[in-house]
Amino acid sequence: WEIGNEVFGSWEYDTHAQAHDPYTYAILVKQYATLMKAADPTIKIGVVVTPGEDSYANNSSHPATNPRTGAVHIGWTAVLLSTLHALGVTPDFVIHHRYEQGPGNESDAYLLQSAKTWKDDAADLRLQLNDYLGSQAAGIELVCTENNSVSYNPGKQTTSLVNGLYVADSVGNLLQTEFNGLTWWNLRNGQDGSHNNDASLYGWRQYGDYGITSGNDLYPTYYIDKLLSRFTRGGDTVISASSDYDLLSAYAVKRADGSLALLVINKNPNFAIPASFTIAGFGPASTMTISMYGKAQDEAARTGTGSVDLSTQSFGNVGSTFSGTFPSYSATVISLVPPKPAAILPKPIVVVPKPVVLIPVADAFVQDGRGSMLNFGSLPYLLVRTNTVSRSQGLDRTSYLKFDLTGVTSAPSSAALTLTIQQALTLGIRTPSLKLYQISDSSWTETGIKYNNAPGIQHGAFASSGVLVGSIGVNGKSGVVSFDLTAFVAAHRGQVVTLQLMADASDGAFFTLCSKESPTGQPYLKMIP
Secondary structure (H helix, E strand, C coil): CECCCCCCCCCCCCCCCCCCCHHHHHHHHHHHHHHHHHHCCCCCCEEECCCCCCCCCCCCCCCEECCCCCCEECCHHHHHHHHHHHHCCCCCEEEEEEEEECCCCCCHHHHHHHHHHHHHHHHHHHHHHHHHHHHHHHHCEEEEEEEEEECCCCCHHHHCHHHHHHHHHHHHHHCCCCEEEECCCCCCCCCECCCCCCCCCCCCCCCECCCCEECCEECHHHHHHHHHHCCCCCCCEEECEEECCCCEEEEEEECCCCCEEEEEEECCCCCCEEEEEEECCCCCEEEEEEEEEEHHHHHHHHHCCCCCCCEEEEEEEECCEEEEEECCCEEEEEEEECCCCCCCCCCCEEEEECCEEECCCEEEEEECHHHCCCCCCCCCEEEEECCCCCHHHCCCEEEEEEEECCCCCCCCCEEEEEEEEEEEECCCCCCCEEEEEEECCCCCCCCCCCCCCCCCEECCCCEECCEEEEEEECCCCCEEEEEECHHHHHHHCCCEEEEEEEECCCCCCEEEEECCCCCCCCCEEEEEC
16 A cells, blocks of 8 residues: 655645645654554555655755764655654555656657666665664565656657667666566556657657557557566566676576576667677576567557567577577567476576677768769769879769767777778879778768768868878778777767778779678678677
């Protein structure tokens, strides 16, 4: 039983002489609890709290002194717990509500990283309980009875795949704490298209809804809840799992029947992530079952074509190490059933992502002279040449590659740009050089860039105005070359970047390289976490 709902907040109806007052609430809690326990002594009663000793300081008339620190606080939870202690009242649990964002400020990237702070809420509330209630605090449980992505006025994010992934990540992070329950707000609520439907937010439903279903509509949050039922249930044991990549989260439980379940969430909106798994103290498994929900199912709901439900696959004879690739914006549950007798409690699981390979989101070359008004973005090759004879002959060419590093949140241990040269011609006897520059302007498009609007060119001298990243001497007529971009990626992670290829003017060289439209030899950026 909960006494009150968010009673610290001004949005809640309160007719007491001192509205939203923790002291008044504590006195009423004692009255309610005494009568309720008299009617049924087996019931459990919870009181409303909020993290932070100074949060929701609605009334300064009854300050609380922290017995451990000696500091004086007038925040909701500090005054409430101090007053309950003085009244001799010990609740059975405390009630926490958690909404990650305010309306109008929703961000998909922020939401998918926000659940990491569940441990902070747990630590804060436990410390306040211990400080103000002393030894009586040990038996008080922490329970979250409301959780969702936005505090009010739900927009399109609440009905999108991103909110479904947040459900999974919220549960996964909460399992690492002492919270003993999480209730999603809510089952049914109602669609509303008048709030934040910004195009920057992922998703095709142009309305919000706190519920996981409305009428015949089943939102991604519904299917993720269904997926989580295949991950863990009451009686399971939470075990350690880790990933060294921020956009690939991993959680694990040992089930009561001896099987092992892994929850893996790819938070990258654009790229699949390959990963290898090492599991100590468990296996080999006689059966592996993989259940997944992601973009394919959400798109099927939009088009009416294909399955909207969880996908499921099973495999046999799986060892303690295995690999898998997880689609962008997806949640996956991997169930491993050991041979009988059941294996001992697994040791921590380490998830080590394989190298991440990015293809340019755009590439093109531009040409001066008669080709200055033409776009060459659709061609399967890139051209690079600096004419040493005459600027007017239209022989100068430079190439551009754009990479999206917004999903790269940590510095890689190594990163390299690999290019395939179809042909390298030189008028001299020197080894021709291929130079790579960073251009600060990434607003160009593959189908719109031309010599006359291309960024990063000093037109008079046909030289780059960008920052030199690297230079490579090209031996032979064709082959593969690589630029070390480890420091570059570390410095520009989280950004969209443009790289420019130029030839050394003193070489008279002419390079033909494969573009991303080429059937083979596409340029790519390979990063190892």
